Amino acid sequence: MLSKRGWIIVSAIGGLLTLGILLAAARIPFSSQTLRDRVVEGLAENLDADVELGGLTMRLLPRLRAQGSSLAVYHKGRRDLPPMIAVKTFTIDAGLLNLWRMHVSRVTLEGLQLSIPPGDTRRELRAERAARDTTNAPDARDANDETPQGDGPSLERQVVIDELLADEATVTILRRDPTKPPRVWALHTLRMTSVGATQAMPFTSRITNALPPGQVDTEGSFGPFDRDDPGQSPILGAFTFNNADLSVFKGIAGTLSSKGTYGGTLDTLEARGETTTPNFSLTMVGHEVPLTATYHAVIDATNGETRLERIDATVLETSFVATGGVFEVEGVKGREVRVDVDMKGGRIEDMMRLAVKTPQPLMTGALTLEAKLLIPPGPVDIVEKMRLDGVFNIEGGRFTNAAVQRQVTNLSRKASGRKNEEPHPRVTSDFSAKFKMAEGRLSLNDLTFDIPGAIVALDGRYALRQGTLAFAGNLYMDAKVSQMVSGFKSLLLKLVDPIFRKQGRTVIPIKVSGTRDNPKFGLDAKRVF
Numbered sequence: 001m002l003s004k005r006g007w008i009i010v011s012a013i014g015g016l017l018t019l020g021i022l023l024a025a026a027r028i029p030f031s032s033q034t035l036r037d038r039v040v041e042g043l044a045e046n047l048d049a050d051v052e053l054g055g056l057t058m059r060l061l062p063r064l065r066a067q068g069s070s071l072a073v074y075h076k077g078r079r080d081l082p083p084m085i086a087v088k089t090f091t092i093d094a095g096l097l098n099l100w101r102m103h104v105s106r107v108t109l110e111g112l113q114l115s116i117p118p119g120d121t122r123r124e125l126r127a128e129r130a131a132r133d134t135t136n137a138p139d140a141r142d143a144n145d146e147t148p149q150g151d152g153p154s155l156e157r158q159v160v161i162d163e164l165l166a167d168e169a170t171v172t173i174l175r176r177d178p179t180k181p182p183r184v185w186a187l188h189t190l191r192m193t194s195v196g197a198t199q200a201m202p203f204t205s206r207i208t209n210a211l212p213p214g215q216v217d218t219e220g221s222f223g224p225f226d227r228d229d230p231g232q233s234p235i236l237g238a239f240t241f242n243n244a245d246l247s248v249f250k251g252i253a254g255t256l257s258s259k260g261t262y263g264g265t266l267d268t269l270e271a272r273g274e275t276t277t278p279n280f281s282l283t284m285v286g287h288e289v290p291l292t293a294t295y296h297a298v299i300d301a302t303n304g305e306t307r308l309e310r311i312d313a314t315v316l317e318t319s320f321v322a323t324g325g326v327f328e329v330e331g332v333k334g335r336e337v338r339v340d341v342d343m344k345g346g347r348i349e350d351m352m353r354l355a356v357k358t359p360q361p362l363m364t365g366a367l368t369l370e371a372k373l374l375i376p377p378g379p380v381d382i383v384e385k386m387r388l389d390g391v392f393n394i395e396g397g398r399f400t401n402a403a404v405q406r407q408v409t410n411l412s413r414k415a416s417g418r419k420n421e422e423p424h425p426r427v428t429s430d431f432s433a434k435f436k437m438a439e440g441r442l443s444l445n446d447l448t449f450d451i452p453g454a455i456v457a458l459d460g461r462y463a464l465r466q467g468t469l470a471f472a473g474n475l476y477m478d479a480k481v482s483q484m485v486s487g488f489k490s491l492l493l494k495l496v497d498p499i500f501r502k503q504g505r506t507v508i509p510i511k512v513s514g515t516r517d518n519p520k521f522g523l524d525a526k527r528v529f
Contacts (some may be wrong), residue, residue, distance in 0.1 A: 008264075009084065064093070068177070073143050076129070080123070103161075112418075113171075150320070188207070221237065241257065251284055284381065324340055333378075334378060337375040338373070356516065357467070365428070370390050385439075393514075411454060412454060417483045428451070433447035456473065469514055472527075474509055510524055
């Protein structure tokens with residue numbers, strides 16, 4: 001599934017950065033110092049921030065052109081945090097007639113860096129701001145203070161930037177745990193138009209996503225900006241995500257592409273889209289299969305967690321539904337994936353193609369499956385750290401190896417007491433089991449293998465990487481042991497029929513060992529008596 005916070009980044013830049021810089025052109029200034037003062041005062045007032053600005057020069061004719069450097073906007077009273085906005089240099093271009101209409105033709109930002117604090121810090125900042133607003137409310141002012149309130153439109157409501165450009169910008173998501181490295185996104189291009197505080201602002205951007213790495217192209221609209229709670233500022237748009245390399249996640253490979261739409265607020269973003277990975281594979285297996293999916297996800301920007309409302313995925317001809325999410329783990333580097341999987345009407349050969357290394361699937365048949373999937377964080381092969389817990393059923397299973405299928409057919413014929421009949425060419429097998437997977441080992445409990453005349457019930461383990469088998473259980477047959485053979489052997493085996501006959505069925509203890517390519521079946525002599 002995808003990292004979606006790139007979309008939040010695009011809108012955050014437009015909302016947090018432009019509100020103040022555009023104030024520089026609110027009225028026609030006649031000196032560099034006047035313009036500098038207005039930039040600092042406008043940013044400080046409208047963003048409730050502490051502002052630092054290095055040099056600023058201005059040329060008034062024939063057009064206003066102002067150039068500034070070393071702009072830093074800090075959360076008010078919080079120099080312990082990086083500046084929420086930092087700009088190496090910026091340029092303001094405006095025609096005098098446009099300035100009279102309160103329009104700035106263009107603002108260009110170079111070296112833009114936007115830092116977003118973690119969710120708990122953002123809540124602290126909102127609480128601090130609310131406390132300041134309460135202190136500065138009109139009923140808290142001195143009764144003799146006759147300063148008029150709201151005596152005219154604020155500057156932020158008067159100014160519109162026709163075009164804002166900020167290429168090669170970076171956005172940093174700070175972590176709650178300072179020992180964890182921040183997440184950094186690179187915005188190669190950002191263009192916003194009709195930028196104003198009280199209206200929706202169209203934007204386009206190209207972003208490099210962090211994990212999995214890939215290019216996101218997005219366009220949409222952001223705003224109006226919510227000054228009291230920026231996290232509630234609305235955003236709406238569409239995106240494409242191309243050439244994402246999944247091999248950065250140890251244990252899988254493939255090139256993912258995605259497209260979709262998103263909407264909501266900066267704090268909570270809802271996304272719907274579809275993904276295509278034509279060459280998805282588990283690196284331990286190496287078989288490439290096409291994987292497609294449609295999804296509905298909710299991204300919480302305050303903590304970066306993603307809740308997967310629904311995923312409809314297809315591998316070859318097998319479809320399944322998944323729900324779950326990607327969550328932070330306290331005190332642990334990385335994130336945890338938790339997903340519930342529900343598969344109805346799948347095909348076992350598709351799953352074996354993905355998960356088993358043999359050139360062709362060992363079996364064909366209809367598959368249903370329910371499972372809980374957990375992938376803990378950490379730089380470990382996904383097959384080794386993945387945990388599964390669930391049940392499966394295979395109906396109408398047939399082995400692709402002709403020799404194995406003949407053995408199954410012969411077993412069915414003999415177990416039914418029809419040893420002299422010709423084998424039926426269409427004997428199929430049904431399987432069911434409870435399974436758990438951890439540390440690269442698949443444990444199967446209550447595994448049943450059902451064919452006409454016989455049932456095999458086993459418990460045991462299968463090591464995925466080594467391909468080794470270790471199972472033990474019973475073979476239940478309709479026929480007696482002596483009925484499975486003819487002639488003198490049949491007469492001899494009549495002596496042992498009572499040993500294996502229980503409640504009208506023959507019960508033979510068996511064990512399975514060897515490897516997936518060379519399984520060995522045999523009598524478990526220790527459990528005969």
